[in-house]
Amino acid sequence: MNKAELVVAVSEKAEVSKRDAEKAVNALFAEIERALVAGEEVKVSGFGIFEKKERRAREGSNPATHEKITIAASNSVSFKPSKALKEKLN
Numbered sequence: 001m002n003k004a005e006l007v008v009a010v011s012e013k014a015e016v017s018k019r020d021a022e023k024a025v026n027a028l029f030a031e032i033e034r035a036l037v038a039g040e041e042v043k044v045s046g047f048g049i050f051e052k053k054e055r056r057a058r059e060g061s062n063p064a065t066h067e068k069i070t071i072a073a074s075n076s077v078s079f080k081p082s083k084a085l086k087e088k089l090n
Contacts (some may be wrong), residue, residue: 063085
């Protein structure tokens with residue numbers, strides 16, 4: 001499912017216009033992004049937790065030349081599904 005399909009699904013489930021659903025979806029993603037950039041966790045009960053993860057610098061290798069290289073430290077987003085979501089998936 002892509003963003004456009006998500007907007008249509010939200011529009012149908014919430015019985016609102018596609019324009020209003022798109023505003024809601026965009027606002028949701030913007031708030032999640034804001035919280036993650038600020039270093040906060042986003043906990044959605046019954047769904048899961050989005051959190052910022054810091055990756056340490058590490059050593060890797062260039063696959064073409066097998067030369068050792070240093071991979072810089074970076075930040076990433078992690079998602080941990082809730083127990084209820086895990087049970088629905090399995």
